[in-house]
Amino acid sequence: MFQSIKLQQGIHLHIRPTDQFKTVNFAFKFKQALTNRSASERSVLANVLLHSNELYPSNPAFRSHLDELYGTIMYLDSSKKGSDHYITLLAESVNDHYLSTDGVLDQVLNLLQTVLFQPNFEQGKFKESIVKREKDSVTQRIESLYDDKTRYAQHRLIELMRPNHPASIGVNGTISDVSAITKESLFEAYDKMLKEDDLNIYVVGDVDVKEMTSKIKQAFPFISRDIKQKVPHQNIQHPTVEENYVNEFQDMKQGKLHIGYETPxxxxxxxxxxxxxxxGIFGGYPHAKLFLNVREKESMAYYVSSSFSSAYGLVFVLAGIDASKQEKAVRLIDEQLDLMKKGEISQNEIDQTVAMLKNQIKEALDSARGQIEIFDQYKDLDEKFSVENLVRNWSSITKDDIQDMARSINKQIVYLLSGKEEQ
Structure with missing residues (x-):
């Protein structure tokens, strides 16, 4: 899928030459250990680097230049995966092959270089006014969690299940850690990102691998860094949850029922x-047991679904319910998992779920960014990863396999966020 080249210790370039797209996509993925402080600093840093640099000190000037480059798209994003925090710089530009003039891709590479290596400094540090502005922006993003009751309930569930754990660290950190950021500490975070982060660079498009490798090496002279070798699979040790049921109250009408499970x-x-x-059979899709039996048949939920957080070995059920009916809702949800543990799984459920997973990955592969994300996710798991092998694995799974998986899922906590009138 991708051709991988080691540029330096801890720095790898992955190129997928393809005529599938008329654009060329670039992605620089900087990874380091996730903490509240690192998440806070790096979320602010991503904003600062994107919105202001030495050549284009204002965001309108930067966006105007992107428009001149035939509508090139460029942005920075912060995210988390497992125990790692990511800053990702992405760019998408039309390929020179489809233009009457050459040099657009070279200009895009120069602009990527500017964003990373030529920030809008004042006496060697980030400008105070810009840092303050972007701190306020990230703070507002964190505060928005409290306005989205479903997101807030899920956040509280994970906090209760895994306190002081990467699973409960927000991608933007905490308000207190954002508040503590100074222009000096932000520069230290920036310097550490460039010099110490595990870095993977991706290029997807109709390009010559040798030529593009040479251009990347020349434009981005990153130094080598000491990166720990990936650890093979280790069995996860789940802690005991102190409280098995928690009910919290806010000014709201619909109850938010969130249930947390652990699995090895x-x-x-x-x-x-x-x-x-x-x-997928439990609650991941519209044909799942939760949707058909809890929502459709019993009308016990406005919505209900399950998700598998594979980074942490956790399964979640989310449901919007009438808070007064929570006991029956929990009982019905328990019954669906019990049915799977007893082996009441039809071949039709299996076939539909495999088909949905296949469609999802095929849709993702229709975009260059999707291809980058899939390869970045799976490359550490299997250096010879291919979509064909993944689909083959899904297609070989039996009812007994699924029954074994259901038996490995154990409920840890029920969390309900409901209106104050229920208190």
């Missing part, structure tokens, strides 16, 4: 594909 299966576990199928 994680992304690196050999049974990961089996758990994907099991979750």
């Amino acid at each position: 299966v994680t992304f690196s576990h050999p049974d990961f594909p089996k758990m994907q199928i099991a979750n």
Whole structure:
């Protein structure tokens, strides 16, 4: 799928030459350990680098230049995966092959270089006014969590299940850590990102691998860094949850019922594909047991679904309910998992779930960014990863496999966020 080239210790270039797209996509993925402080600093840093640099000190000037480059798209994003935090710089530009003039891709590479290596400094540090502005922006993003009751309830569930754990660290950190950021500390975070982060660079498009490799080496002279070798799969040790039921109250009408489960299966576990199928049958899709029996048949939920957090070995059920009916709703949800543990799984459920997973990955592969994300996710798991092997694994899974997965899912906590009138 991608041709991988080691540029330096801890720095790898992955190129997929393809005529599937008329554009060329670039992605620089900087990875380091996830903490509240690193998440806070790096979320602000991503904003600062994107909105202001030495050549284009204002965001309108930067966006105007992108428009001149035939509508090139460029942005920075922060995210988390497992115990790691990512800053990703992405760019998408039309390929020179389809233009009457050459040099657009070279200009895009120069602009990527400017964003990374030529920030809008004042006496060697980020400008105070810009840092303050972007701190306010990230703070507002964190505060918005409290306005989205479903997101807030899920956040509280994970906090209760895994306190002081990467699973409960927000991608933007905390308000207190954002508030503590100074222009000096932000520069230290920037310097560390460039010099110490595990870095993977992706290029997708109709390009010559040798030529593009040479251009990337010349434009981005990153130094080598000491990166720990990836650890093979280790069995996860789940802690005991102190409270098995928590009810919290806010000014709201619809109850938010969130249930947390633990499983020994994680992304690196050999049974990961089996758990994907099991979750799909439990509540991952419209044909799932939760949707058909809890929502459609019993009308006990406005919405209901399950998700598998493979990075942490956790399964979640989310449901919008009438808070007064929570006991019956929980009982019905428990019954669906019990049915799977007893082996009441039809071949039709399996076939539909495999078809949905196939469609999802095929849709993702229709875009260059989707191809980058899939390869970035799976490359550490299997250097010879291919979509064909993944689909083959799904297609070979049996009812007994899914029953085993269901039996490995154990409920840890029920969390309900409801209106104050229920208190």
